[in-house]
């Protein structure tokens with residue numbers, strides 16, 4: 442990656458000079474015209490608990506994963522704290538310092554920001570039916586980690602996944618066929634007895650877990666950048682499953 446390209450990639454995550462200049466000018470104009478203080482909301486955003494550059498830098502990959510899991514505990518307990526979105530908007534408008542990437546399914550019950558009780562600016566969230574990785578998603582992960590500084594990648598599958606059910610039943614439907622084909626190797630790798638269809642809940646669950654494991658392995662095998670980050674201790678890539686009955690996310694061994 443050339444220096445110019447890297448700079449243009451970094452630009453959206455760095456402080457916005459125009460915005461800062463505008464606020465400074467607005468504050469000066471306000472004081473000059475009315476004598477008002479710089480506590481005006483537009484000039485001095487209220488502090489919100491968002492991830493700062495210092496926090497992102499100081500977190501280890503293990504701590505980044507712990508943050509997510511602690512947020513999931515709050516979600517499960519009904520004690521989510523991420524409710525003041527306007528403050529988060531103001532606190533993250535100039536820059537973002539996300540600490541993790543969560544690859545999840547498009548399932549309407551699995552929005553990572555809600556399930557892990559994260560603030561705006563905390564996590565990158567690529568989502569696709571069946572939470573598998575392709576070249577473009579892996580490329581996005583390389584941006585999120587190598588360029589933007591995230592410390593962990595968590596692949597989250599879930600119970601009763603419609604995409605997994607479609608894959609085990611080898612459903613063919615328009616462009617969805619190619620999505621389901623990406624999950625079929627996981628179904629094929631699950632051994633054991635019993636009916637190999639979506640009617641077999643255990644088989645669906647085992648396939649969903651195997652799909653997460655294969656996705657973690659694929660991310661490592663197809664990205665030299667992510668592999669190197671992990672080897673050097675700057676990144677951790679893990680798999681997890683979300684229980685729909687409780688909302689609880691458990692890391693896979």
Ligand SMILES: [Zn+2]
Pocket residue numbers: 546547548570571572599601602603604605
């Ligand atoms: Zn799903």
